[in-house]
Amino acid sequence: MTVAFRPRHRAEPARTDLAEQGVHRDPGAHDPIATGGFAQRLVHKASAVLSGGKSSRRSFLTRTAVVGSALAAGPIDFIMKPGTAYAYLCGTCSDGWTAFCCTINSGRNTCPPGSFVAGWWKADNAAYCCGAARYIIDCNATCPTQCSCRCAGGACDGRKTCCNQFRYGQCNQQIACYGPVVCRVATCTVPWRYDPACTTSSATDNRTVEHGAPCLTTDCGTPIAQKYAAMGGTSSVLGPPLAPEEAISGGRRRRYRNGNIYWTAALGAHEVHGSIFREYDRQGGFAGSYGYPTADTRTSSDRRTRYVNFQQGRIYSFVSNSATVAIPNPFFTKHESLRGVSGYLGYPINNVRPSSDGRSTYVNFEKGRIYRFDGRVVEIHGAVFDHHEAIGGVRSPIHYPVTDLLPVGDGRGKVQWFEDGFLWYSPTTGAQALWGTILGRFAENGHVEGYLKYPRSSIKAVGDGRGAFAKFENGDIYGSLTTPAHQVHGAVLTYYLSRGGPTGALGYPLSELDPSGTAGGRYQRFEGGRIVYRNGTVTPA
Amino acid sequence: MKLQSHGIETDLPPGWEGRISLRTPPGAGARTAAEAEPGPLGTAGEVPHPVVHLANFALPEQRGDFGSGAVDLMTEANVLVVLFEYGPESVGTALFKAKGVPTLRPDMFSASALQRTLPGQAGCQVFFTTADRAFCCYTVLGRQAAANRVLPQANATLSATRILPR
Numbered sequence: 001m002t003v004a005f006r007p008r009h010r011a012e013p014a015r016t017d018l019a020e021q022g023v024h025r026d027p028g029a030h031d032p033i034a035t036g037g038f039a040q041r042l043v044h045k046a047s048a049v050l051s052g053g054k055s056s057r058r059s060f061l062t063r064t065a066v067v068g069s070a071l072a073a074g075p076i077d078f079i080m081k082p083g084t085a086y087a088y089l090c091g092t093c094s095d096g097w098t099a100f101c102c103t104i105n106s107g108r109n110t111c112p113p114g115s116f117v118a119g120w121w122k123a124d125n126a127a128y129c130c131g132a133a134r135y136i137i138d139c140n141a142t143c144p145t146q147c148s149c150r151c152a153g154g155a156c157d158g159r160k161t162c163c164n165q166f167r168y169g170q171c172n173q174q175i176a177c178y179g180p181v182v183c184r185v186a187t188c189t190v191p192w193r194y195d196p197a198c199t200t201s202s203a204t205d206n207r208t209v210e211h212g213a214p215c216l217t218t219d220c221g222t223p224i225a226q227k228y229a230a231m232g233g234t235s236s237v238l239g240p241p242l243a244p245e246e247a248i249s250g251g252r253r254r255r256y257r258n259g260n261i262y263w264t265a266a267l268g269a270h271e272v273h274g275s276i277f278r279e280y281d282r283q284g285g286f287a288g289s290y291g292y293p294t295a296d297t298r299t300s301s302d303r304r305t306r307y308v309n310f311q312q313g314r315i316y317s318f319v320s321n322s323a324t325v326a327i328p329n330p331f332f333t334k335h336e337s338l339r340g341v342s343g344y345l346g347y348p349i350n351n352v353r354p355s356s357d358g359r360s361t362y363v364n365f366e367k368g369r370i371y372r373f374d375g376r377v378v379e380i381h382g383a384v385f386d387h388h389e390a391i392g393g394v395r396s397p398i399h400y401p402v403t404d405l406l407p408v409g410d411g412r413g414k415v416q417w418f419e420d421g422f423l424w425y426s427p428t429t430g431a432q433a434l435w436g437t438i439l440g441r442f443a444e445n446g447h448v449e450g451y452l453k454y455p456r457s458s459i460k461a462v463g464d465g466r467g468a469f470a471k472f473e474n475g476d477i478y479g480s481l482t483t484p485a486h487q488v489h490g491a492v493l494t495y496y497l498s499r500g501g502p503t504g505a506l507g508y509p510l511s512e513l514d515p516s517g518t519a520g521g522r523y524q525r526f527e528g529g530r531i532v533y534r535n536g537t538v539t540p541a
Numbered sequence: 542m543k544l545q546s547h548g549i550e551t552d553l554p555p556g557w558e559g560r561i562s563l564r565t566p567p568g569a570g571a572r573t574a575a576e577a578e579p580g581p582l583g584t585a586g587e588v589p590h591p592v593v594h595l596a597n598f599a600l601p602e603q604r605g606d607f608g609s610g611a612v613d614l615m616t617e618a619n620v621l622v623v624l625f626e627y628g629p630e631s632v633g634t635a636l637f638k639a640k641g642v643p644t645l646r647p648d649m650f651s652a653s654a655l656q657r658t659l660p661g662q663a664g665c666q667v668f669f670t671t672a673d674r675a676f677c678c679y680t681v682l683g684r685q686a687a688a689n690r691v692l693p694q695a696n697a698t699l700s701a702t703r704i705l706p707r
Contacts, residue, residue: 022639022667022678023649096657121606124582133567133583149653165653168607169668169677170627173634176668180653190584201628202587204564205605232584 019176025165026179029145097208099152099159101139101183102215109216111139114146115182116175119168120191120198123209128216129188130226136208137191137198138168141179149180159213171198186216190235223269224254224261237273251292260285262292267311270296275317276308279324289313289328300341316348326351330377331363331370338404344368344381355394371400379404384416384423387431391458397421397435413454426454429473433458438470438477441485445512451475452487462502469502483508483527492524492531495538506531547591548674549624552701554694557597564589593624595698597691607656612681615662619683620691622698624676629707631675636668642699643667643678647688655681663688672706 018027105112118140126134141147141162149163165180171191191198221229224245234240239257246253251264259273270293272280286292291311299306305316313328325348327335341347346366354361360373368381371394378401380388394400398421405416405425413426421435432455434442439459448454452472459470467480475489480502486509488496502508507527514522521534523541532541542553546561553559567583583589592606598619604610608621615621631637645665655664656679663685667678680695682688 018649020639021649022637022643022669023665024636024668025651025654025666029653096655096659122583122587160658163653164655164658165651166607166656166664167666167677169625169636169666170631173631173636176635176638190586192586199628199630200586200588201626201631202564202566202583202589203606203625204583204589205607205609207603207605207609235584235586 024176024178025167026141026143026145026177028143029141029162029165029179095159096164097159097184097211098138098164098181099161099183100211100213100216101185103152103158103213104161104183107215109185109187111137111185112182115139115141115179117171117185117191117195117197118175118178118181119170119203121168121203121205121208123206123211124204125206126188126209128186128209128212130221130229132188132229132232134209135187135189135191135194136205136211137171137185137187137194138166138181139183139185140167141182142175143177143179145179147179147182152183168203170201170203171195173199184211186211188229189233193235222252223263224252227261227263227269227271228254228256231271238271248286251286253286262286264292267292267294270294270308272308273297274306275322275324276306276315279315279317279326280308280310283315283326283328290315290326302341305341305347318347325349327363328352330372334370334377334379335363335365338379344405345370345379357394360394360400373400376400376402378402380416381405382425383431384414384425387433387458388418388423391433396433397459398423398433408448410448413448415448424448424455429454429456432456432470434470435459436468437479437485438468441477441479441487442470442472445487451489452477464503467502467508478502478508480508483510486510486512486524488524489513490533491536491538492533495531496526504528544593548672548705548707549591549593550703550705551593551595551698553595554597554697554701557595557694557698558600559593559595560600561591561593563591588628590626590628591624592626593622593702595622595624595695595702596620597694605656607679608681609657612655612657612659612662615659615681615683617661617684617687618691620695621681622695623679623681624702625679627675627677629673629675632670632673634675637670637675639667639669641669641671642676642702642704643669644696644699645678645680645692647692650680650682650685650688652685661685672704674704674707676704 102109111117118138120135120137122133122135124133125131128134147162150161152158152161162180162182167178187194192200222245238259242255242257251262253260253262259271259277261269261271263269272293283290290313294309294311297306297308305318307314307316313332315324315326317324327348335345338344345368348363348365350364352361352363360371362369362371368379368385370379380401384405398418400419401416402419403417405414407414413424416423421433421439423431423433425431434455452475455470455472457471459468461468467478469476469478475487475493477485477487479485488509492513496506499506505528509526511525513524516522521532523530523532530541532539544551544559544561547563549561566589567585567587594600601610606625608623611621649665650663652663654666655662661684663682665680669676
């Protein structure tokens with residue numbers, strides 16, 4: 001049914017002074033109650049009396065039938081109005097709201113000719129918009145009004161058109177005069193995008209959330225369409241669609257100006273947009289190493305980043321500069337197992353890189369690194385990472401880490417195993433690397449649980465081209481190309497160092513200090529002679 | 542009883558009640574658990590402004606900004622006054638050319654000037670600007686015939702309403 005626009009001929013009351021006082025409704029608009037004829041006032045009054053001020057569907061039908069019957073043979077003026085007498089009665093017997101535009105505008109959910117977008121309100125949590133806000137935009141008749149109050153459809157359940165001379169007022173405020181609401185547009189698009197002549201001043205009427213019409217679909221569409229609508233449609237971060245939804249390997253996709261929404265039966269529909277989307281695209285998108293998104297874009301609890309989880313990893317975008325970092329599995333799962341960005345490693349700072357020796361790939365983090373090599377995925381962080389790098393990293397004598405940093409179990413320090421050595425750490429001694437025969441001696445003597453305790457230095461060259469040493473909390477270990485590594489400690493070490501250490505006359509140690517209780521004192525042999533420790537005194541033996 | 546909030550203050554006559562409210566903007570967290578509503582509320586970019594509801598009957602808790610839910614309850618002697626504010630961009634437009642909080646007259650009312658037409662009721666919308674703030678004063682009478690009886694109460698309430706600059 002279309003709106004019957006027709007010129008008005010009725011003489012209108014002089015109400016132009018009202019506009020000066022802010023009353024801008026069209027003074028010439030049809031007012032079936034205030035300016036209508038006797039029959040109309042009679043119908044209205046009778047309905048009002050019968051309604052008692054309230055109405056239900058049953059009472060509504062009952063009273064309209066009564067009044068309708070009473071007027072079936074009523075004044076000729078009444079039945080000559082546009083529409084049927086029954087429909088005319090519907091003007092007072094409907095629910096009091098205006099019809100939707102698709103009902104009266106040939107199915108189009110838009111303002112018909114002779115009307116303008118005059119205002120809007122919203123209803124939250126609308127099923128029509130898949131749980132998002134639904135916007136109702138009023139199309140008011142332009143002045144002078146060219147339509148008459150009537151029922152929009154042939155049934156009494158239909159709503160009215162051109163009856164409610166009411167204006168929400170957020171749109172086209174340069175137009176003061178307005179006629180009655182011709183119809184209502186229902187949309188999930190925010191009004192100020194639907195028509196830039198609307199302001200963002202929000203009005204809410206949640207009681208209208210379920211207003212509908214047969215021509216308005218409540219089908220939220222595909223999961224991708226639902227997701228898009230819930231995000232706000234064209235006003236969302238995705239922007240307008242660029243192409244229809246399409247089938248892709250294992251799922252579906254729709255492309256938008258600022259990102260995509262992907263759907264799979266197992267994962268549902270999730271969006272990826274902005275810098276994260278561009279990085280995802282560089283990584284090959286759903287067909288690349290990351291697979292489909294498993295969640296929408298999220299913001300980290302510290303608000304430093306936005307991120308999207310994928311089947312095979314995560315992509316971060318830093319809020320400060322929009323820089324992105326993509327970490328695929330197994331780096332991502334390893335990082336997450338270490339409490340992710342809240343853990344020892346902090347945020348990733350670059351994508352996966354290959355090592356220069358070709359043996360591994362790795363991801364750098366703010367406070368460490370994760371290596372993947374030889375089937376292992378190992379982290380290294382903090383002072384241990386810094387020291388490993390300082391001694392040459394994977395090209396150092398200890399090469400790649402083969403375990404994560406582990407607690408020693410003494411409540412004090414930590415140790416990390418490497419392919420060819422160890423790195424020990426305690427708060428008071430820092431991180432120190434041991435390898436080769438000196439490490440062997442340290443391990444044989446009980447490592448940190450032995451007399452020496454934690455190393456105070458990594459292995460250092462003596463400088464004579466022969467040997468090396470490492471210093472510990474309670475002594476040293478010396479070794480050379482021609483002599484095994486041995487521990488020297490206590491008063492013997494003091495004496496040894498006072499005699500020039502390994503480059504002095506004594507040279508490198510050839511044995512450990514004899515066990516306590518050895519008859520005649522405790523002896524330790526060196527290349528240049530024997531030293532005896534007896535009654536607190538060290539002397540050449 | 543005095544009401545004062547969001548730069549609007551009024552003095553309610555005996556038997557009247559009122560609310561001055563401001564809905565939570567989309568994207569803003571609810572200030573208290575009691576204010577939290579399920580699901581998304583509007584869309585980012587919407588700007589709610591203060592809404593005043595004044596009535597000589599008991600206002601229901603759930604009301605549309607223009608009185609939906611309250612008008613259903615009105616009887617013959619009831620009157621509802623809504624002051625709905627718009628954004629500063631509305632100031633100076635043709636729709637809001639009139640100045641000052643209005644004084645209502647019976648000839649301003651029409652049975653069709655209603656958001657939702659209900660039998661016997663009559664409404665009136667006055668768009669105006671005061672203190673550089675744009676408003677619509679929407680008034681609903683339970684019965685148009687009772688205008689002479691109830692409008693003095695409504696006007697007394699409106700005249701006791703002061704709107705301060707933002």
